[in-house]
Amino acid sequence: MPFQNRPHNFPLHADTSAVDDPYLAKPSLDGLVEIFFHDNLDFPRLERVQVDGVFDRNLVHSIQYNRPIMKFFVRTYGCQMNVADSNEMSRHLAARGLVETPDPDEASVMLVNTCTVRQHAEDRAFSEIGRLRRWKTKRPGRKVVVTGCAAERTKEYLEDRFPFVDLVVGAKSIENFAQMADRLLDRRETDEELDYAVPCIDDKVAAFVTIMRGCNYSCTYCIVPYVRGREIYHSMEQILSDVRDRVREGAREITLLGQTVNSYRSGENRFADLLRAVAAVDGVERVRFISPHPYYMTDRVIETMATVPEVCESLHLPVQSGSSAMLKAMARNYTREQYLSLVKKMRQAMPGMTLSTDIIVGFPGETEDDFRQTLSLIEEVQFDWGFIFKYSTREGTPAAKLESYPETLIEERHQRCLELVDRIALAKRSKLVGSEQDVLVEESSFGRTRTNYKVHINGRVAPIASGEEVRLRITNAQRATLEGELQNGNITFENFREKDNDHARA
Numbered sequence: 001m002p003f004q005n006r007p008h009n010f011p012l013h014a015d016t017s018a019v020d021d022p023y024l025a026k027p028s029l030d031g032l033v034e035i036f037f038h039d040n041l042d043f044p045r046l047e048r049v050q051v052d053g054v055f056d057r058n059l060v061h062s063i064q065y066n067r068p069i070m071k072f073f074v075r076t077y078g079c080q081m082n083v084a085d086s087n088e089m090s091r092h093l094a095a096r097g098l099v100e101t102p103d104p105d106e107a108s109v110m111l112v113n114t115c116t117v118r119q120h121a122e123d124r125a126f127s128e129i130g131r132l133r134r135w136k137t138k139r140p141g142r143k144v145v146v147t148g149c150a151a152e153r154t155k156e157y158l159e160d161r162f163p164f165v166d167l168v169v170g171a172k173s174i175e176n177f178a179q180m181a182d183r184l185l186d187r188r189e190t191d192e193e194l195d196y197a198v199p200c201i202d203d204k205v206a207a208f209v210t211i212m213r214g215c216n217y218s219c220t221y222c223i224v225p226y227v228r229g230r231e232i233y234h235s236m237e238q239i240l241s242d243v244r245d246r247v248r249e250g251a252r253e254i255t256l257l258g259q260t261v262n263s264y265r266s267g268e269n270r271f272a273d274l275l276r277a278v279a280a281v282d283g284v285e286r287v288r289f290i291s292p293h294p295y296y297m298t299d300r301v302i303e304t305m306a307t308v309p310e311v312c313e314s315l316h317l318p319v320q321s322g323s324s325a326m327l328k329a330m331a332r333n334y335t336r337e338q339y340l341s342l343v344k345k346m347r348q349a350m351p352g353m354t355l356s357t358d359i360i361v362g363f364p365g366e367t368e369d370d371f372r373q374t375l376s377l378i379e380e381v382q383f384d385w386g387f388i389f390k391y392s393t394r395e396g397t398p399a400a401k402l403e404s405y406p407e408t409l410i411e412e413r414h415q416r417c418l419e420l421v422d423r424i425a426l427a428k429r430s431k432l433v434g435s436e437q438d439v440l441v442e443e444s445s446f447g448r449t450r451t452n453y454k455v456h457i458n459g460r461v462a463p464i465a466s467g468e469e470v471r472l473r474i475t476n477a478q479r480a481t482l483e484g485e486l487q488n489g490n491i492t493f494e495n496f497r498e499k500d501n502d503h504a505r506a
């Protein structure tokens with residue numbers, strides 16, 4: 001019976017013959033002890049369990065098994081930066097012997113990584129935190145950790161409204177999470193046991209690497225600079241070492257992350273140099289980045305994208321509005337015409353590239369004519385997909401002083417904009433039906449093209465390993481996804497039989 005499935009309080013007779021180091025049998029302050037388990041002889045596992053008693057200081061003969069090693073559950077709201085931060089915090093927890101679980105009921109530590117970019121995201125996170133009061137009382141010792149941008153913005157409010165929260169870590173302090181987690185888990189920072197910690201393996205084929213934190217812009221609607229602070233760049237050495245770590249853990253595609261990711265600099269190096277360096281790391285097959293700012297899409301960056309084979313010809317380039325007047329009110333630092341000529345230049349350099357965007361509708365003062373200019377820009381650019389946001393007032397930003405539009409008007413513009421973006425997205429994907437696409441498999445049922453189209457793999461009879469690149473024939477297109485069949489795998493065989501049966505019946 002696998003260890004994990006044993007019921008709680010099951011008296012476990014562990015074979016600890018491999019344990020000859022006193023540290024391994026010494027319960028720490030929290031009653032945890034690390035033991036090698038041999039239920040799979042090829043793969044003895046070092047695990048941490050809570051014990052009621054250790055009967056021999058150097059050799060554990062029998063332990064009362066109170067609970068499996070501590071598990072943690074992470075709920076992430078918001079952007080890719082937050083996903084990357086969650087991954088980083090998960091790695092810290094795993095390095096402390098905790099194991100991630102997909103089931104909140106199994107978890108002892110619940111981490112809610114919040115977003116505050118729009119009020120809606122913050123509200124969702126707060127109602128989740130509210131529900132955790134009951135979750136926490138169901139088992140003593142459970143811990144609730146709230147992190148991220150809303151935690152930064154509303155730390156005191158959070159502590160007052162949710163006194164059961166054990167730890168609040170604002171977005172600016174994520175890099176200190178490891179020490180905070182040590183204190184939360186009541187462990188000494190130089191705990192010798194850490195040397196035995198099982199390394200966390202993040203086997204994601206497509207991994208994020210944060211290259212900078214913060215933002216030096218002050219777009220008038222945006223709370224990010226307030227909650228994440230000014231730009232801080234990681235060194236090239238640190239980024240390349242993070243990339244190599246992710247590759248060792250199974251990554252083949254790296255997405256570089258930053259709020260204005262292409263403003264990156266380190267000494268003499270600029271973003272284009274970093275792109276080349278990351279692309280040159282052994283094992284990296286695809287490089288992407290998010291979110292670039294139009295101002296920093298220099299000729300060198302475009303040329304690098306167009307000529308370095310590993311850098312994918314796909315870009316998420318937020319435009320926010322198609323009206324130069326609105327762009328000025330938003331302090332975006334470019335006009336409609338400049339954005340359009342940038343798109344033209346990029347398409348000349350990379351004819352097959354895909355382009356997506358962010359748009360805000362209902363910014364204070366946006367007239368019907370301004371809004372129509374946004375619609376006409378969408379038509380003109382023919383974005384492959386886009387995220388359309390209803391303007392949300394963020395306290396403390398310059399735009400918060402302006403009069404907001406009624407929710408009904410914002411909602412109506414949102415619908416009109418979504419319909420247009422979806423219609424174009426579907427039309428563009430439909431053109432791919434019948435074509436062949438190379439897809440890097442992320443999970444056995446889906447993968448992505450270099451141009452970042454998500455493709456579901458249909459009709460397999462055998463799972464495809466993640467990390468494999470397969471050639472698919474596109475059979476169906478939807479607004480946000482494609483479907484495809486393997487060209488010369490099991491599917492052909494399966495189809496052959498189906499078709500042959502139909503033929504026989506006819």
Ligand code: SAM
Nearest residue numbers: 117221222259291318358359360389390391392
């Ligand atoms: N740094 C990126 C850039 O400037 O392109 C964007 C980062 S922001 C986290 C993601 C998106 O949220 C923005 O592109 C914008 O469309 C949207 N957003 C930010 N503040 C908003 C607000 N107050 N209301 C609605 N949408 C907002």
Ligand code: SF4
Nearest residue numbers: 215217219222224259
């Ligand atoms: Fe916000 Fe503008 Fe910075 Fe993006 S560039 S994070 S929208 S302030």
